Amino acid sequence: MSRKNYWLVFICIVVFSTIFSGCGRIDDAAVSLGIKNKDFDYIRDGKISKVVIQNKRDKGFTFIVTDKDAIKDLYDILSSSKPVDNKITLDPDYILEFHEGVKQVHKFSYVAGLDKKDAGNLYSEDKVYIVSKRLDDDIIKNFWNIRIPKEFNNVYYQSMLKAVKDYRKSAGDKKTIGIDINDEEVAKFILSMDLKDFSGNLDSKSEIIQNDDRNKYDITMDIETQGYKTDIYKCIITFYDKSTKKENKYYFINNYELGSWRFSFTKDKEPENF
The missing domain is CATH 3.30.1490 (Dna Ligase; domain 1)
Structure with missing residues (x-):
């Protein structure tokens, strides 16, 4: 018998032995290999x-x-x-x-x-x-029996990033911003890994508030989802500067068109049909 045929017969014997010995032995082997x-x-x-x-x-x-x-x-x-x-x-x-x-x-x-x-x-x-x-x-x-906005992570976290970037134009880059993501309307969609990724995209003076400790920041930012469908997302993002006691609101109406989100916001003025 050639060496090639020998190995073929050997493999067949192993396969048939495995089949007729039952699943228990397969499970034991999987446990031994660390895959189960x-x-x-x-x-x-x-x-x-x-x-x-x-x-x-x-x-x-x-x-x-x-x-x-x-x-x-x-x-x-x-x-x-x-x-x-x-x-x-x-x-x-x-x-x-x-x-x-x-x-x-x-x-x-x-x-x-x-x-x-x-x-x-x-x-x-x-x-x-x-x-x-x-x-x-x-x-x-x-x-899930509810409709989540398409590419939720994109529309949600990008809205906040765009708001922070625009707010920094007038507030400067020296003050600290604490971001409170206690957004009840979409809390079910928020995941820890996504929050970590979002944190990595913030500037060095901005971060997510931990343990409700709002007092350590010069400015606080809150996001409140106002409504959503699969292709529409609305929210209000509010900044509050403790030193000036000034509040600024960003009203976002984002629409999903042609395979991507189109972001649109107004500052300190609620848009029509919001």
Whole structure:
């Protein structure tokens, strides 16, 4: 028998042995290789009656999952997560609760939009995992029954960046600006990773307010979404200078046309039909 035929027969034997030995051995091999973990086997075993997914920034934005297929999809993603030692320092976007029976609840914090990093984005009190972005893209967003503006991150954060840039023309670049993103209307769409990216695009004297500490800044900026559809976004951005006690308002009416957002704002004058 030639060497080529020998290896072909060997591969066939391995394949057939694997098939007839059942899935258990395959799972064990996957665990050994680090591409699967057994920490979520209680989901696979059908012990979970429901999964509660709650948005951390909008307490009213909560999903209750009881569909067996959806729970299985969650298991497929979580069982392929990678255990790590350290968790990411960003605030969690969601809380996931897996209800096993009447009393036992497996609770995890989740930072969306992150994977393939050294720090974990899903964690409980004693375990940390790196979970695929599929958890957000394929699972959580499938439960949204509301219309989000197209390219929300673009229209939302660019509106603020444009307002800051224009305001600096008159206020100068020496005063500090604290940006308060406590925007209830769209809180459900705001993610920690997006806030981090936004922070990286701000000038050195501007930053997001943390822990409601507004007093440390010379100027505060607030954003309030006034309304939106998939192709329209309206907001008011307000600057307040503590030393001059002067307030300036920016009224944005942005429209999505021909594949991109067109930004339009007026300063200190509310536009018609706002």
